[in-house]
Amino acid sequence: MSEIRNRNKNKSKSKPSTLIEEEFVEKLPTTQTRNFSLWNIWVASTILKVLLFDTYHSTDFDVHRNWLAITNKLPIKDWYIESTSQWTLDYPPIFAYFEWILSQFVPQVVKDDGCLDIVVKGEYGLPTIVFQRSSVIITEILLFAVLQTYINLSSNKTFPFIVASSIVLSPGLLIVDHIHFQYNGMLFGLLIAIIVSSIHGKNYLLAFLFAILLCFKHIFLYLAPAIFVYLLRSEVLDVSQSNLIKFIHWGKLLKLGGIVLTVFIISFAPFIYYNVIPNVLTRLFPFSRGLTHAYWAPNVWAIYSFLDKFLTLSLQFPYFNTLISKFFHFTPLIEIIQERLNLLENTGTRGLVQDVSFVILPDITPKITFLLTLFYDILSILPILLQPNFKRFVGGLTLNAYASFLFGWHVHEKAIMLIIFPFTFLVNERRLLNCFLVLVGSGYVSLFPLLPNQNLIKGLYTFIWFIIYSLSFMEVSKQKTSTRNRIFLFDRVALIYLIGLIPMVLFVFFLNIFKDKFEILQKFEFLSLMIYSVYCGIGVISSWIGLSWLYFFDDSIWLDDNEAE
């Protein structure tokens, strides 16, 4: 970290502690530069993940096991039609092929264990668990490889190394992939490959990878606007031309379109051939789901639902009702509220409810969520059109992910990583650091309710990850403009918010612990989830506001490093 040290030296106000450090570092025996290899990290984290093999896993485990069975046992035309289990195949074709390939490696012991049985509810033991868990670890190597390539291709390796290690050690991946069970590591490896290829201007590779990624998991469609506009602006459009025909590089457009279409056609070809495309599409885009997921993801709708709950409860008090109706003449009467409550036996907080209805506030339709998402998507890609550089591109990706997460329909809290990972590439800028820290703090903590019984490990792992990386990013993030541009108040509030996460988590923890002892607490079962999603929702939303502000109103930090010099 010689750069850091040099910068510390140059700082006008050097603290006495840096002196000690310099003396100390000088003594270090060295003739070598650093390697910045992720190898040690991979080994250590893999051992931890192996130790977590036999802990809790969610129904997603059975989902993927069922997909292994379907792709292995059935002809390709039945993959998207099979529905013995409720866990039908609802990922795009390449993921199905991936499962098929994986199923070819299932050893006999695991087969005997029931791994490849098409049944309503999977019955399996340790062999299946070991097989599937190992497959997650092995496919995650892609993420390590991509990030190692990213480090190796960078000239100044300190910041890339911190970015890379923060992603591979992310508590999100540990919680969602290695305990809850999913294959995000591999998919985010592809996403990061897209980001890395944009650094090096490999736009055709970028298009190709993105098409593949979409055929793996269609949630990445949310990132499409930024990627589309970036490719369009940096590859296809030629702004220096005044001639409208020459304004577009038709050849490049055809090439890019060709690449994307070819990937799509090849991956969907068998289903086109068997004429089951409608089945595939209904599986991929199930519109029958509710506004909020079983757990509320910490987004705008969580706050909205909470507000509705709060108003429903509080407006039933006569005094409060009359008070409020003095200011808002459309406040419903108590009788009307109770009537509506009787009508709606199921409300948003009941969890696994498909339709969410609100008592006081107007209902939200898919159309509204779609329009809101679209609006913010368009807003966030406009700067890319003007300034198609790497930082704008990654900023646009992040804001796309934010828009879909905050306003989308039926959002999973796991999608938070879609925001965090691109954002990580931007935080070599001190002013973005605070937004980032608030985002990762609230985002990773919001994943805690996914795991019922691993309090110590998820809490401590996230805590120590946060400490390590807030220190590291603090050291490498630089401040270009003078400090007066920083909003100090926001810094302080952010710090208080982040520290507040700890009592919040502990409070919910004790709420759950004393559930067995005090009957009354069982009535408030929804309360713990609500606290999580509202508190984390505030964090995610404010980090979004902070990032958006800087993205739209502060041009200085969005110049590429070489442009700035």
Place this chain on the structure above:
Amino acid sequence: MVIKPHYKPGSDPSLVFYGSAIYDFLSPFRKAQNQWAARYIVVIFSIIIRSAIGFGAYSGANTPPLYGDFEAQRHWIEITLHLPLKDWYWYDLQYWGLDYPPLTAYHSLLLGKLGNLMNPAWFELDSSRGNESIDLKSFMRFTVILSEVLIYIPAVFRFTRWNGKQIKQQPIDQTIVALAILFQPSLMLIDHGHFQYNSVMLGFTLLSIVHLLYDNYMLASIFFVLSLGFKQMSLHYSPIIFFYLLGRCIDFQTPSSSGATLISRINFLRLMLIGISTIVTFIVLFAPLIIFGDFQNFLQSIYRIFPFQRGIFEDKVANFWCFSNIFIKYRTFLSQEKLQLYSLILTLTGFLPAGILILINPKKSLLPWALAACAMSFFLFSFQVHEKTILIPLLPISLLYSTKNNDIIAMISWINNIALFSLWPLLKKDGLALQYGASFLLSNWLMGNLSFLTPNFLPKFLTPGPSISLVSEKNKKRHGLPSNWFWDLVILSSYIGIGTIHILDFYIIPPSRYPDIWVLANISLSFGCFGLFWLWIYYKLFTLRKVTY
């Protein structure tokens, strides 16, 4: 990026764990103002690994009617919580009757109070027997971690800091040594996998050692009595603690020509204070048994703690008796009493040299060596040893990680691996094979013992060894072998033996005539290694006796 080397090649590097994975991970925090972060990272990382191991099975899971150590500990919580003190050592002795000293019982009571806050059903008298709910398991696992964090881990840090200062180690190195001690796989697996509270007993002992280092003799004796009061097994340390304290009270260093008589050499005040604090702590620990019960109750507790009627060894253990029993069936021609006598004589001859040496040279740096020699003698020769007893010598042995000598580190790492291997039959029975393999890899990887493995099959860009720490080419790879050819030979052949036994154990079902053949192979190999190591400790103890501190 290239920093001019201020380091003269050939001189002794100050950092022994250079090039290891631990050093690599912690080197970004080597700055003085980030030391706190490094320490917290070590503590939290070790808690994470412990709780990850805790997700595995425990001893006696799903095996009614008696279950195993987990149920024993839970049962003790149950009886201490619900029964009056006078019944603790009498209640249903057939079903895991309490047979540890009173501090264990008080500790159980405390945990019971805590658990009762959450769910009284966990420790309901009688009806909770065999309760194996997931919440209970989490709670019990948590109590082990909590006890360890409160007692053992701070003691480890205090020790490494004190010793690190003596040998002029960098602060980051002291943290690394602490991590090496904390990641000793055997203790992690027995406490957090198999389920026991050994770290409490070891922690009290270590606190006692730390206070000996700081010359707080009264505190040291109090903590040592607490350790004895938690588990009688720490008696294995007592000769050394006794001789060291005695050596500190009697001055053997002044040459006899000066005419000082024995009486004038004795520091009576110190001796008295040590005696008083020891006796008072014992009284405080055992008094409730008499106050709330009667004298008979006290005798019963002693009788429960020292059950002499049991056999000379339990199960198969890598000590002298069990090993030689393969060839000579002692029980056919020797009575129980005779055996006990012989084992007493052997144990005494085993630890007395170390005791006398520490009495004459009560040097602080010799303490771990002497404790290791003494505890190892107990393990090898005393009666009623079981395989978990190896944790007792392993504590002082692991403390020896706090050194600048690479050979010593190599030896300690080796014996830690052998000890882990000697626990394999037990861990296999518990269903902890995965945890066994993982913690073996983890501890060795972290300490850089496996870094010789990496270069041959990995592409260049993944270059092995340290990735972010700045390390000279010479120190990039710490080879895990000492510089002596004899030990190289022993260590390599023992590893080959371990590998062979594991492969045989995995693939070949033992012949019906010898169902325990792989276990016997295991204990024979472990016994051989332990014996050689014990001799090495004695050799080092005698060569080091003239040290300065």
